[in-house]
Structure formats: C-alpha cells, structure tokens
Amino acid sequence: DQQVKQNSPSLSVQEGRISILNCDYTNSMFDYFLWYKKYPAEGPTFLISISSIKDKNEDGRFTVFLNKSAKHLSLHIVPSQPGDSAVYFCAATLSGGSYIPTFGRGTSLIVHP
Amino acid sequence: KAGVTQTPRYLIKTRGQQVTLSCSPISGHRSVSWYQQTPGQGLQFLFEYFSETQRNKGNFPGRFSGRQFSNSRSEMNVSTLELGDSALYLCASSFGTAQETQYFGPGTRLLVL
DSSP states (O other): OOSEEOOOSEEEEETTSOEEEEEEEOOTTOOEEEEEEEOTTSOOEEEEEEETTOSEEEETTEEEEEETTTTEEEEEESSOOGGGOEEEEEEEEOTTTTOOOEEOOOEEEEEEO | OOOOEEEOSEEEEOTTOOEEEEEEOOTTOOEEEEEEEETTTEEEEEEEEETTEEEEEOSOOTTEEEEEOTTSOEEEEEOSOOGGGOEEEEEEEEOOOTTOOOEEOOOEEEEEO
16 A cells, blocks of 8 residues: 555656646654655665644745645646656655655656757 | 776676675775665665664575675675566765765666576
8 A cells, every 4th residue: 555656657748837746645643754766777866855743844946845734745846857757656654653765656757958 | 986896897697596796885884785776666774783782784685695894895695596586786884973974886777597
C-alpha cells in the first residue's frame, strides 16, 4: 500500500510556464516532506522541504505548498526551464518513527524549449 | 566536502551469483540507507545502518543484506541473484536524525543476465 502517491507519471510543460507537480499521502502522522530531483544516471538531489507547521516554503523558482487537511503537497516551478527536465520524487518522513523517508514513484517532467 | 561515493558504478552478473556493493558516506554522517530503484517503482527502501547497527529494514527477502563499518562505510550484499534484481541501487547518507535531508550517491547499476 503506497503511503506517498504521485499520480502523474509524467508532465510536459513549455519553457517559461509554470510546472505543478502533485503528491498525496495517506499517513496523517507524516510531519516533514521533501522533494528530490533526479537526472538519468545520477542519484537524487535534494530540492526543497517543508515542515508540517508551515503551509508554504519558497526557494528561488521553487515553491512547495502543503495542505494538511487534504494530505496533499505540490511543487511549483516558475518559470520552468529546459534544465528542469528530470524525475521529481516526493518524500515524507515521520519524526516519531524511523526517520526514513517514504518516497513516491516519481513524476517525469519534460520542459520543452 | 566530498559527496557520497558508490562503487562499482556498473556491474553485470548472472543468475545465481552474488554481488557486493560499497558506499562511502559524507564525512561525519553516521546513517547510511540503501534503496532499490526500478522503472515505475520509485525508490524502494532496503535498510538503514546507524553506528554499525541495522536500525531500519524494508520489505526485501533475506538475500539482501548489509553491514556498516566503524568508519560509517557500508556494504550491501545480494546473494543468489535473480533477473528481477536488475536495478539501480542507491545509497544515501545523513546524520540520522529527524527532519533532515538524505544525500544520495550516484548509484550502482546492476544487470543480472
């Protein structure tokens, strides 16, 4: 049973437009959420995170929104650039548990020039 | 600061053989986690070692094992390889506390023929 779900396997966006990647989770005890970006033949790299005490966190072109009541988070990339083309993984952790992130299956983002 | 390193980067084995993968974490990190990535399955957690002890374990058969040395370097072993073990094996390191980021290595691509 997937506790972290990324229901869109892929997303295609035009350069300069907004990319919105979505993630849903089922465990209401998750209290820390992360997004990772992965290029082919490389390991995932940390992008941005958010604690459950916040509903928004920004870092340059990247913003993560958290809706705890809906158990939903999203990553917004504005403006999207061709170099953003990668697989994006959403992950969630439980401070009172193992600290090991539970990952979604990823969304492949393609940004067209 | 050097990142997480994994060796070898690529490996080809045949069914029934065994394999050992190595991971050197970021200096000062005491937690090393291993993940298996296959197409469409995201990152599947194998196990985590913290201060030479297995602290967490995922849902993989006993053919998958690991260990951690006093310098925090970790090895993962897969015995009696099966075709389905073909995957990218990723290692991640961290300080091993709540609400922190894991840093991933580039992975070892294993192909079982």
